[in-house]
Amino acid sequence: MTIKQLAASVAAATLIAAPAMAEVDLSGKTIEWVIPFSETGGSAKWANFFAPLLSEELPGNPTVVVKFMPGAGSTKGANWFQEQEHEEGTLLFGTSGSTQFPYLLGDPRVRYEYSDWVPVMASGTGGVAYLNPTDGEKFDGSANGLKGTNFIYGSQGATRLDLVPLLAWEMLGMNVEPVFGIKGRGDGRLMFERGEATIDYQTSSAYLGASADLVAQGKAVPMMTWGALDEDGNIVRDPTFPDIPTFKEVCQATDGCETEGEAWDAWKAFFIAGFPVQKIAFLPAGTPDDVAQTYSDAFDAIRNRPDFAERATQQVGEYPVFVGAGAERATKEGTTVSDEAKAYVQNWLQEAYGVSLK
Template structure:
């Protein structure tokens, strides 16, 4: 983003990146909200996790997601899929739901892939699934190939980029997808059943909507509350011009290895404002992000 913001901010000012360990999460969001001067000269490059942490009221959050000034995000398409190793022999949803003790791998308890795996297991009616955390992302892949694990949930772009043969040569069975945003069909995996079709109640539909919204905020660029309106307007316009810049998609692909799917300031604000926040749904989601058993269905 840096070279394009410099290009599209009037006067082409110097843009400096300041690294902060943990700056993409609650630590960085707390810093932007509480410590940064609201002069419009410091932009936070956050991960989408800050929205979920704020909505869920997690420990250590000292910011209010409703008071940040959102400039936009370069990506908001985050399709998740669930797949199993071919040797497991579950190539249909019926076989998947009747196979007991499927081992689903993830990085850590509460990680995006961990929660996604638990959501898929719940909605696809896995029989006594086992959730095994403690891997790096690549270690999960190795464990799948070696038969140490049976399944994982992952970003569609990640699995197809790192292991294209898993789909192209049928080395893994792909079962379902969570579209982020809903209705945006993945070019290769759009034929998979969408997780919402398995929801039985309005509460379950809200649960998916909340999680989808958490993932749909992408990697938001934020300003602290109280930033001057004239500088906010300049930065918003620079962000819009960046996303329309014909050179931006190729540059983004070179850095991130996937296509951009940007949301401008107004679109991102709308996504954040529209996240369901009723206590029943949030309490249910906490059962998926923790180490305990899945809720009964």
């Protein structure tokens, strides 16, 4: 499905009139927004950006506290959330592509089911890969000058969102050795800052929050973004980083890298699943309709604030925000890939990293 089709279907779903409901009052309550990653990554910055705005827009202006539950590439927190029940609308859970990918790939550690949860907001993001200054001097818009270099990359795991950069670098013919086991992408950035890693990538919010400073200080060199989708489903430059080439552009400029065929189709499928609908806010299974509608209305009010676009562009990037029925539709699109793309990635994970998910 193209972005144009997704937007149309989301708009249609959003037009469905909600039934009249009793007013929900959250006065004096504390909302715990649980993020299954460390406090240094993009999901943390995303939740911390929305949390105070949510407090302002929810009825009764409850306190919204962001809490972190890292572990097992976010499956620990997601499995925990699967067991939670509705309690007065005071629990919110935030996922990212690194939570979606294990679900899509049939990771045996997954004991959660997206269709059980109640999505109230979904937003897209992008990602930027960057190099250390020494290797950055070899980058000329293609990866040809990087093929003889051995890179180290701090990774949450090959079945997480990291599969998008790992597969991209392999398609470019680069030698990138992942060090698995970090709790969040922020920890990968810290490895890069300490010189323990020589290549890194961050989602847009984390890049804007920290990695862009490394670039400004001359300690990192941007390589590429994953891009964005236009209305026809084509990969174009990320609107948040219009001066940085996309992976597609770098691939086209690199010997041996193809932007068609099985590898490209699989990469693009997981990019679409992981980024245009990348971060989602959920209420627990069993949440009453009036509470879910209250949250949807609050997030709708946030995205319609006159200052929202400017603030979002500076802190989390320029990406669409879906709410309510739109978030439900977007979540479905973000947790679905073709059987062909799934099979290709499963085979690649087995061959490249010895990871068996079949």
